[in-house]
Amino acid sequence: MYDVSSFSIAAVGILTLFAFFLRFYKINHPDQVVFDEVHFGKFAAHYISREYYFDVHPPFAKMLFGLAGWFVGFDGKFLFENIGDNYTDNHVPYVGMRGLSAIFGSLTVPVVYGIMKECGYGTVVSAFSASLVLFDSAHIAQSRLILLDSILIFFMAMTVYSYIRFRKLRYRDFTAEWWGWLVATGVFMACTWGSKVNGILTVFAIGAAVLVDLWDILDYRKNESIDVFWRQFTARAVGLILVPFIVYLSFFWVHFTVLNRSGPGDTFMSPAFQESLVGNELLMHSAEIRYLDTVTIRAKDAKVYLHSHPEKYPLRYDDGRISSQGQQVTGYGHADENNHWQIIPTKALPETGRGRIVRHGDTIQLLHVNTDSVLLTHDVASPLTPTNQEFTTHPKEDYSRYNETLFQVLLMDGEEGSAWRSKSGHFRLVHVLTKVSLYTHKGQLPDWAFLQQEINGNKNPNDRGNVWFVDEIVQTPDGEDVLNRQATVNTPNRDPKPRNFFKKFFELQGLMLQHNAGLTASHPYASSPLNWPFLVSGISFWTESESQKQIYFIGNIVGWWTCVIAVSVYIGIMGADMIGRRRNVKAIPHSVRKRLWNSAGFFLLVWFIHYAPFFLMSRQLFLHHYLPSHLASTLVAGAVLHFLISDTVNTPISAKGHFTPLRHRNYAEIGYRGPIILGIWVVMLLIAFVYISPLTYGTPGLTGDEVNARRLLNTWTLHFAAKNAGQV
């Protein structure tokens, strides 16, 4: 009786209304930068000011924020520097940007309802799942701020929804509707992945489901001909690989098109990339280097300067080895007179003109200006790395070791005759005699070298530590201004150089992967995945000391524990069923069992794939990484509730095809228990939610004792807690 469509529409309407209300309630509070708004707000500002930035996440959600900001009239001047910066004082229309997030967060609720409904569960059960998301403090806290997760979760839910619609049409394959939902799945998948890096897990989840599906199609009892399999396979390859990839690429295309000015992300990128941005440092300040210029040389990765000072290498190292006792050559992190090197030619130079420019492949000497000695390397083992050669310097006037002081400048991707430029000209310095490259690595020399970094000669030419660049031309032989000189001799084109989109795309992808893996520093609110489903600890988003207000990101404890219990009940039921069937006890009716396997099993798969990979990651992990999984677990909870209160299922739910055998239509009978359980749960969820809501909305402020009372688990680290005797 609850499943008539008017009832269903009313239910979804109420749920959506509530969702909007709960997410928009006091959305203007706090009018300060909260938690990761520091990043994502800033990125939105960059879209508006069109300055290039770099981030580990794909750009789609951030572009939406940029769009929302532009729409409500944000000028992009405010840069979201610190948590707690005031929006009102800086005239930022932040409500519009938060509103975007809240809209997506609110729409997630009816999508969850829709997923359950489409899977054949009744209105009551669907409303149960939806209310688990609706009243969830974590989802609400996340969708009231300028954060990516609500967008990610919305598109993830949409992906699941479209895939289910697609799967329901399996008896009407290759119809327009079927193609429509297939492509929709692909597009939403790309949106999910494009919102945040972890969206790729949705791709994996759908991929796993598709593999199971294809495996089924491969069965000879289903399809006698293998051609059927290949057609289905090709269709899915197009809809779920090709389409998403194109959509994903298009995000980046927009990203690169919008961000065409130089900005804070320049330094992450290669010189060629940087030169494609308007007004970047390389175009503005890069100058051709000429012989007899004095320069500072810097390592590309380690960012230390090539440095030398009058101190000598000690006669004997701790491990008994002996050095050449020459002058030390080290890597030093700060600007200093001792970083100055002059480029000495090894050939006759014309008085003026282009012949004085250093080019790719030229052989030079480097003169350390302060000690008047030239750089040299020889086959003495370096202090820390016995397999590499020691670098030292040799008096300038002494020509006895002249051959050992010759180095060749090899530009990275350099061609014959290309000029060596400061800033952009990444190069290797190769010793002519022994073919080793100037190299540095993280090794710190002992006290005798003032804990500076080791420099040595590396035999492996492809090592990343071999790449250097000229940071600055300090002085020219005739003392002229470097940039002006360049303007007269060689007027470079200050316009950006275009670069192929795919080159840009792959460079950025590589960097994103690399930096994502590099986020391993510890964070006080990072937590391990095992704690997430149980809400062991949350994240402090924002605090305000005067009014004792705070936003503490934590879930609705009733809802989350319901989900945990539901997942364990499901695993228990399926385990018991497997053992029972092994003993020839078939306790669960066939249709119910099929529903449990196929529908709830799919939800569990989504839950698992969005959750388990985090155990293998070594990067910083936060509670909000669990939210997609939590959404999947609410779906499992609905399915389990249905199983517990009813012995029947709604069948058939897939669209009938031409060859589908006729089946009786069954309706699930959930009796009076369903609405009662739903009512009880909604009340419990509401109570738990309202009780915690001062932490979710950040208002009103709480006294110390009230904070203590809201610390439902003693592992939550709330601020402004009153001290009591038991707890220190």
Added chain:
Amino acid sequence: MASVRARRPPSPPPSIAHPPPRFPPKAGHLDADARRAAPRSLARPRVPAAAEWRVLAVLLLVGAGVRLFRISSPDSVVFDEVHFGKFAARYIKTRYFVDVHPPLAKLLITLAAWIFGFNGHFEFDDIAKPFVDTPYVAMRMVPALMGLWTIPLGYLTLRMLDCRATTAMLAAVLLTFENALVTQSRHILLDAPLIFFTALSTFFYVCFATENARRPFSEAWWTWLVLTGGALGAVVSCKWVGLFTIALVGLATLRQLWILLGDTRVSPRLWIKHFLARALCLILVPLLVYMFIFHIHFAILQNSGEGDGFMSPEFQHTLGGHRMDDTYADVAVGSRVTIRHVNTQGGYLHSHPHNYPAGSKQQQITLYPHLDENNDWRIINASSPGDPYTSWEGHPPAYIPDGARIKLRHISTAKSLHSHDFRPPVSDVDFQNEVSAYGMADFEGDMNDDWIVEIDGSAARRLRTLRTAFRLKHALTGCYLFSHKVKLPAWGFDQQEVTCNKNAVRANSLWMVETNWHPHLPANAPKVNYRTPSLLSKFLELNSVMWTTNAGLTERHTYDSRPASWPILRRGINFWVKDHRQVYLTGNPLVWWMSTAAVSAYVAVRALLILRAKRGFRDFENTKVVKYDTLCGFLFLGWALHYLPFFLMTRQLFLHHYLPALYFAVLLLCAVFDFLTASLRPVARLAAALVLALLVVWNFAIFSPLAYGLPWTKAQCRAAQWRSTWDFSWYAALSSPSQYLMNLNFTPPPQCRLFRRLRELRSQRARNAPRIRRPRHHRRRRRARARRRRRCARADGRRRRRDAGRAREGGARPRYFCGGARGEDGRCGEQCGWGGCGGWRWRWGGGWIEGGQRCCGWRARQRRRWWRARQPRREW
């Protein structure tokens, strides 16, 4: 194992009348149906025939020849003998140590050493340190014998898995002539025992499974089951890698139980009996064995040693040399105490007359792990009237309640524990304050010396020695006295940092009074001491320490490798280099690559079969396929479980971690051989096996100098370098056998006739060669070469004189850049001489000789050698 057998079609129904059989069956003969219907106990047990035992004995003898050949050489420390030899010495001296591996294998080695009279004085400090007064041969015999017994175990396992005797023999040969197994079992290392026990557990389990198919709960069934459990306990007591063997047996057992569960003839009661029997023998028995080994370990290591620092104070207290006298139970104002940090092993709150180089520049406060007078503090009541440092003396002792406000006086420097708003020197963050010692002899100090005692846990009302942990809160700033595992730099003598932390983690801000003495307390006042921990708590503590230490082994080693490179044998490990001889762990490439191929072939074929089954092919109804699938599946599971988990480990990994997996891969290879030759006649099968075996032996012979550390020539060495990533140092070898004779360090063994004969031949040929005047251009070239040689010699001399001069000044010879490996003395191996010939670079082998080696081509080099060989012998 083979429990899924496809049913053959039943015999014709009895209703059809049979003609009388032409050959009436013999008495007791059963036809196929009758055999199937007969009780399972009648199935023939697979026991090797008598002839096979003889074959096995021969194989064992051959194996002994291969494994024990010149086991006494090298007579110096090899690779990780540095550790495991040293641990044996520690056992003998009963000095406590901590290692990441459980103790069984080390105990066995120690037993051998002890029986042969090792006194524990030899320190296994460095690789290539010659043994003195050490029964190292006996110690090496333990792994060697275990490696030897692995061979028959491989044979028997395959036989029990229903493979043919030829196949089993092939397996024995492959295991015998596997260079890595040979190398690894000839030295004091743990892997040979580990592999032995792995093989033993597998064998026992296979026997158990066979028996399980015949007569469950028979005496033999129980025996095999208990033996499996015992062997599993032993394997995990050698190395934690043994857990993978447990996983293998566990998964196989779960499969057995799953099949039993599906057999409706087995009642639930019987199933539970099956389950409990397995749980008892495969979980409880290994656990007991494992704990018993640790019991022996603790029983032997009675005295304190270098491992103390890893353990908790309670544990240390059980070690001789750390035992502490009973101390007063109650802490009172005026007590002279030592205060220990509870959560880290950093030691006692300590101060010494050295100041911080930065910050307040006041006297340092650190944690110091050893007993010392500078750990002594006096507890003073901060709120007493008058001079608090003296006023306590006149009064009866007053106890310290929770919340007391105290000062801590460092007795030997007469300064007080002090904190103030300076950032600490190392943990330079906002929420940490520096802690220092501050004050003068007759200065009362200020409020920054005051600390509030907060006793941890509500049960205790006052501060007691050892029994109460407490936190010290700085009275003015509210921060807590705190320490963590951060070392101070050299100016703080590498001691642990102590700070005052505003957001202190509770565990790291807990302190405990360890010793307590008060002049006014009577001698009969209540005293306490550490509670002696039980065996169980010691066991748990040591295991958690091992776990953290193991996880901490993440730094790189020159010869470490990642798991992906193991099955293709990308690179080996340099174990030992001395006197131009080398021990280098590398596998028998043929065995290695063939076994990897077998594994991949199994995976590919199995995947194909699954796909075919999905498309309606009925391969899995073929008895032969089912038999080999079950058999290979088990061995593949063994391989995968001993290999794949390494991909998840971030610690240092080495090639020898692959060896247990290799054992399974070799057995799998033989199973594949068995399958491929199933349709051949026995003679042909034997021939195929022989050909394979010969190839393997030939491969072994090529690389055997690396396994035994035998001399070999550069040419041989270079020829053996099949892959450019195999970095055994052929320049460490000499170019001809006779040169090994000239080397002072090498005395040829008496049986080594070959060398002498070669030398004789060489000199004979020199004597008999007729003198022919060569053509003029030859003579001219020779003269030019001679000039060049003289120039070389002069340059050599100059260089050598310079080095000698440096050496006289007190330095060692400078370490010149080497193209690759060096000898153990730090010198480059015999290269092309000490340069001086100019920067000639020669194409040699597959590439250029690296820069830095200055070579003069082979002719000049030969001549120089010839010339040098005629010089008086000397150490150059």
